[in-house]
Amino acid sequence: MKLKNYLIMIVVLTFVFLAACSAGSDEASGSGDGEKEISFIHWRGEDKEVFDELITKFEEENPDITVEMTIYPSEQYQSTAQTQIRDGEVGDVFTSFPGAQFKIMDKAGLMEDLSGEGFLDNFNKDLIEAGQKDGKQFAVPYQLVFNQPVYNKGLFEELGIEPPNDWEGFLAMNEKLKENGYTPIAFPGADIGAGQLMNSMMMNNAPDEEIFTKLENGETKLTDEWWVKTLTQFKELADKDYFQKDSLGTKHDGAIALMAQEKAGMLASGSYAMASIKEQNPDMELGLLAPITVSADEAEYEGIHTTTFMLAVNSNSDSKPEAKKFIEFLSQKENAEKYANETGQHLTVNDLEYESEELKSTAHWMEKNTRFHPRYLISSADIQKAVEASIQAVIGGQDPEQAAKEAQQVVDQFVE
Template sequence: MIAKASSILAMAVLLVMVLSVLSCSDMEQSKMEGGNSEKQVEQVTLIYSSYLLDKAQASKVYYDAIAEFEAQNPNIKIEADFIQNAGYMAGVKIRLLGGVQMDVFDTWSPSLFEEFRKLNNNIYLDLSGLTISNDFVPNSLKPVTIDGKVYGVPEVMHSDGLLYNKTMFKELGLSVPQTWDEFLELCDKVKRAGIIPIAMDSDWSTPQFFWGSIMSNNGADEEWTRKLEQGEIQISDPIFVDAIQKHKEIIDRGFVPTGWMSMKHEQSKDLLGQGKAAMMITGTWDIPSIMERNPNIEVEFMMVPGEKQTVPNINVGTYRVINAKTEHPEEAKKFVSFMNSKATQQKLADGALAVPSVISADSTNPVVANIAALVTREDAKLYWPHTVSTESLQVKIQEGVNKYLAGESLELTLEEIQQAIDSVRE
């Protein structure tokens, strides 16, 4: 009996030792795999830099989209890096040249895309392999395609010109003008009613949306810009001079606020939203923030009418790109594919009242339908200032026009702008 008991005890001790070894092995394996029985997926953080992420503006749809992406991809966190419009070009350049982590970022025009590319020809990651590249409207990828490779993808589309208080138009019996003369008559009528015809401000980028639209009416396009920059035509060409003179005319006739040179863009929005102005110089992207100021009015877009023709212009609101130096290229591609997909673009379009650049995307919003009917017309042209080769040159042209609108002589303005164009070619 004693021998049998001893044998049983020995077997028990051996079993405990085996279990102990197995337990230690499991604990060691658990430590090696981060404390879980299954290997954890690496957590990745992507820095997304954009001018679209201003929480004070109508950017909630972008944060909602980011949250949805993170929910679908729990191993990827998106860190939003908001840079204001006015300092966006410099902000991105500082980050890129300073080696600050930037994974995904936005450009608002082909010229800004080229501006960043001049820092380094290999600054962008090749996105040719993204399956969504086949879904965009014709030619939308052309500005970001280099030697047959695609380096950016378009988001929603806008148009530039005038927003107007549709509710006020109905109350005053006003109609959307179809010609330049009709437009001037409309402004006269509104002014006589004691209302500011056109809200306009001094923010450097604002005036371009008016005279830049007239450039399209006058026939300016990518080919015209190429000839201008190559010296085949001068800035004194009637296409340009007529556009800025028409803009000066609405100032000289008192159709804009008397203190426009000291006004900011948000103040222009206030004038339109509060019913103190009938129209406003801007683009369709401002509709949501104006509607937030006064949900009781209808705000819609109108083209700046021309003398012989009125041509809609297309402003691709954003081209999304990936920094070639990102340490997480596959995760960045996944994020871009999500943000620029049909499903997300439809949500962004409804929230921002814009037109999806995805062919099969659609929107039931009547305001968006109105804009879509314009930017998809066969005669629609790429918004003229965005055809200028770089953002730096575009800014110099805009600043020259702003001086003219503020009182500088036409001759001096044209001379200064021509010098800026010539200096780039030298």
């Protein structure tokens, strides 16, 4: 009888010990009742410092929530984000690019419907439409970006150059930069260059904002005049040596360095790169311009804008209320202003006061006639790759008509 009682006591103590271990494990992992850990994933490595500060503030205001931030390289994020967040273990709050990635995420049912959330009132309703589908808000664009070349204002003033308003003027400007020993355009052809510069290069060659929808429907082709002309103009820039040597092997960081070292007059990416340039060369005065590929009287658009870095809540998350609270925190005026001014990004949040020099100097672009980023309106990732590949092909020396023909052969496989 004593032995039986002794064995019962051992079993009871074992259960108590295991329960204590389990509770300790829950507490350590942040999964206990007293604390929730949410995962926040994105691609903006250059924003890590300010996000670290904002996350610290958020955790102080919400002591029952911790935020684990993971940052991926941009190209890796585009290709793996869907897989990363599918099971809900990662990316309670995640970001999406507009266009193809947003459509893929939506089709997979990975984004929680945010319609009716109070924090949507903190945003300019006209600037968050890229995150909508069928009248519902599935993601909230946070950044307002101008995807067009950044230029060295001081150098332009020194050389007496004014941003041109037609194609002949754009070529003459590049030639003057070249004659004075500068690379006219630092082109990051190894990663984002083709996908960025294409937008302003084709905006007036094909002013129809439905052009890529029509391409995917078979109503127009890349072998039509609008795209062949765009490729011909890309090839002209390359043939005249207006891009740096080995431009197709240059990544964005390398192109930024050329700009910061004042070896190049322009950088072919967008306003989001200005903070990185200023970090390397604080004394540079920067501006934005867009190549006008037609005559001045034919031009309909002055530049390109994008609403991106779209904040979404994972529909498979077990921490949706906490994830929404974090997005609400980022949309509050004080926190949004901190992010904007320390990263050099215009935002979609209402009534912000911009303090940084680069934001003040480019704020007038909000009033210009800019067009939404055309590439992001391509819903098929395969077609998007074919379009960009045709640009890389002509920069590499291929005939524009042949490059357009080969790209269209890819498109034909996906036409609905």
